[in-house]
Amino acid sequence: VAAATLQDFTMYPNPTTGTVAINLPNQGFVGLAVTVSNNFGQVLESKEPLENTTVIKLDVSGYAAGIYFVTLKTLNETITKKLVVR
16 A cells, blocks of 8 residues: 555645635644745745644635645655635
8 A cells, every 4th residue: 555645635625715625645744834825936824844634724815816836845745736716
């Protein structure tokens, strides 16, 4: 059985107008950091370290409508997915 990776995370609802939930495949990610950035690469929000969790909630209700990038990073992995705010 292959180990779960950050690549397996899901994010919903996407598109969103308020709170988005990030679901992790398991709790085994050490030193996990989450950042939200805009299309200019500016970091708008950062949460770290996050451990022993499988759900991370982000409130994006104050964000302007547009495309943002949610990056999850550990010591070994960095995965970015697109988030649409309406």
